[in-house]
Amino acid sequence: MTGKEYRTITDVKGPLVFLNKTEPVAFGEIVTLRLSNGEIKNGQVLDTSDDLVIVQVFEGTAKINRDTGVTFMGDVFKLPVSTDLVGRILDGAGRPRDGGPEIVADEKADIIGAAINPYSRQSPHDFIQTGISAIDCCTTLVRGQKLPIFSASGLPHNDIALQIARQAKLKDSDEEFIVVFCAMGITAEEYNFFRSDLERTGALENAVLFVNLADDPAVERIITPRLALTAAEYLAFEKDYHVLVIYTDMTNYCDALRQIGAAREEVPGRRGYPGYMYTDLAMLYERAGIVKGKKGSITQFPILTMPGDDITHPIPDLSGYITEGQIVISRELHQQGIYPPINVLPSLSRLMGSCIGEKTTRDDHKKVSDQMYAAYAQGRELRGLVAIVGEDALNERDKQLLDFSGVFEDQFLRQSRDEDRTIDETLDLCWQLMANIDTKYLVRLDEELIKKYHPENRA
């Protein structure tokens, strides 16, 4: 069906081109547009009928006029996939960006991706050790989970994501992850930071990068994560790799979605974002997981920056309803000079319960994590009280908890960017810090564990 070129453009509006009187065009079909100066642009059909076809142009609509030729390619958007993808850098539309050859396809995969049958899923249960104490102890990551980083501008979420990508492994195993990295609208500087870090550590050989930068067309961002996830699915479910997908920044993705919605004059939902944003995000996030009968897995680390540090903003809010927890980065901790500035209190890993304990991490993990959390939460609360009544008004227990909250931040949270703590080291550190509190106040730990692990009893 390829071949015939139409010159029937009637309207151009934002990223959208309207044509009439064409052949029957499929919904979702890929389109090429040839400009009068010879430039080629690509697009996709958003709405199709006998009279009118709406095309969304990925590269922006600059220079498009009524003389632009439009050809329908007869197929929906597909990504050529093969293991040759590993080690490559592609642009936001899947073309080589590293000067290398085109990808030789083993097959072509539809980038929309089909939903995994919930009946065919396998519950994630393998503990991933990230080497970051705050994550391993308090918001444990599980293979096959989707755990976003809720950050904000000016915070070191990229460092954390990279550290995780570098250090993530199964306990007592050298099995490495293939990293699929997907950049949406980040700056060239950020991208260079990612790339040089991956190069420096040799991780680039085991990675696939899809890159759409801030000055690349915004609409292209709609397909970039879909390409990345299609590559990830191929590597995980056809080639048995364990894949870690990092995408940054979801906020730019959602803004591109809003831009298209506005151009189509759709009825907006909250803050101008389209009403279908929940479904749209779910179609990305839900592509994480493990399925029965396949060896590989997809673990997702989306990074999003909360506009105005507001966790109730539609982007983090809808994400939180879909993902299996969240890691929240705190500006306050960052300003205190603590890295990684993870605020464990609003952070959560919903799948944590399935992967910790005697068989996988250590028998004391659950209770230690609860106790650390509880003591820190109380200590933090007391800071507020101290500001009003002064430290002298506190009783002994409260004083210890208040001091603990400082130690927690300074010694438990704080670690260097290349410090890779094993889960045993993390849990031992917890015990060491909790030893500053009288055992009688450690109500979430039972006597057996105290006997076994408390530094007093181990010495």
Place this chain on the structure above:
Amino acid sequence: MSNEGVIYRISGPVVTAIGMNAAMYDVVRVGHEGLMGEVIELHGEKAVIQVYEDTSGIRPGEPVLNTEETLSVSLGPGLLTQIYDGIQRPLASLEEVMGVFITRGVDADAFDMEKTWTFEPQVAKGDELVSGQVFGHVQETETIIHKIMVPPGKGGKVKSIESGDFNNTQTVCVLEDGTELQMMQKWPVRSPRPFTQKYAPDTPLVTGMRILDFLFPLAKGGAAGIPGPFGSGKTVTQQSLAKYSDAQLVVYIGCGERGNEMTEVLDEFPHLIDPNTGKPLMNRTVMIANTSNMPVAAREASVYTGITIAEYFRDMGYDVALMADSTSRWAEAMREISSRLEEMPGEEGYPAYLSSRIAEFYERAGRVETLNGDDGSVTVIGAVSPPGGDISEPVSQGTLRIVKVFWGLDAGLARQRHFPAINWLNSYSLYPQSLDQWFRDNIAQDFPEIRTQISGLLQIEAELQEIVQLVGSDALPVDQQLTLEVARMIREFFLQQNGFDPVDAYCDIKLQYEMAKAILSFQEAAKTAMADGALLNDVVNVPARSNLMRGRFEEGYIERIEAMVKEMNEQIADAVEAN
């Protein structure tokens, strides 16, 4: 015009067809692949269709076939233990045909039509059958007898009736007028099934969760809403209700939620035992899983599929509980379709008919006299996921206007690891008045009074806490300090419940009453002792009190609690002398 037309336009899940004779809510087959869809709007000779599967690659000009049926569910033996998608296709069958990813254009029967069931007739030749009457039994699972009913609208004198093994499509009964009855019947999902009359609810749905049963009870046949921000435990609460509530049947709808959560349910339920019958929970459960990334139109249909199945079991005279997690995703599906139809929006882009759809859905709950003359009920518990946890949004408000029970989940409580994170200050139930008689007759005469005392203490605590925030608790007089201690005991010992602890996860309602009394007994004993000079600290720290509180994690607590309270009170009395 014929029942076949062609596609005129495609816009995401909404397809317009022309040249086809169609009526509202007709089910159609779209395109060469025969994707399932439903007519939702008519404009002249154009029919607007919502399609239950992904529409990429479909072109204008492809055929559309009208089946001239409305979206219906198949009802018959084989429903129980099934896991369906939003339009009643069993997920296991889909896996067989499609593999692990859900592709499209595949049809699947709701249950194995070849499988035979042992049909035991309950009427004889010559008996007069009326619409909805039970004429046979099938022992579907160990615990559930599937009652075979005359489909609504049919009836007459029995000409012949069979007995023995039959499948769902074979005729088991013939009426004098020639009507053949099978075990299976079909019912359109958007129409409520008929009944004789609605009763006022008078029996609680016992859930085994103390805060719900004791403070904010839900009646069998009632409707409850659970709004809460993400991470506050909506799904855990819904799942606990599915596990432990004393309904005879449970329909669980995972509507637009996480895939892994449904997997967890699927992994867990077959191994769980129903505390009310001692048999596997799966035996009484029908599950509908249309996760967030599955087609949005099927998500819209999933709640109707679920409630129709629930009504069908209600018509057999069962008490059915339906959990919908989450109704917000259902509302968003409506919003998405509505926006594709370019309808004039109401609040926040939701269609103007949102609140009436919500009301219609919850109105399908109720305790009824069935056409067969039995007493059956459908209780609906809907989770709501308000954006940012702010319940002033349209879905929460539309729900609160219609439900009589509000269990408000609170992110702050969840953050303090207080579970279930239901806020006792803003939650409410309007059922106590109609249920109090039941509590008096079945649990204890003074049950309502004890409840009032407990909730009163929590109210006072909230007021005192405001003062404590300013001046610290030491500045309060001792009797108020004691009140705070008692309230703390209510919160930590009574309201908090560990859903993952094998014993504490389910608390018998008699035990709930005893525990509440134990708290009041502590208050009484402490007051007396302190009037005689005992110190608050000594009274609070008597060892028997912590034994009492820890006892709830141990088997046989209900037999020991009285003795434990007595011991605590003795030790408190001793605290006077110690001073």
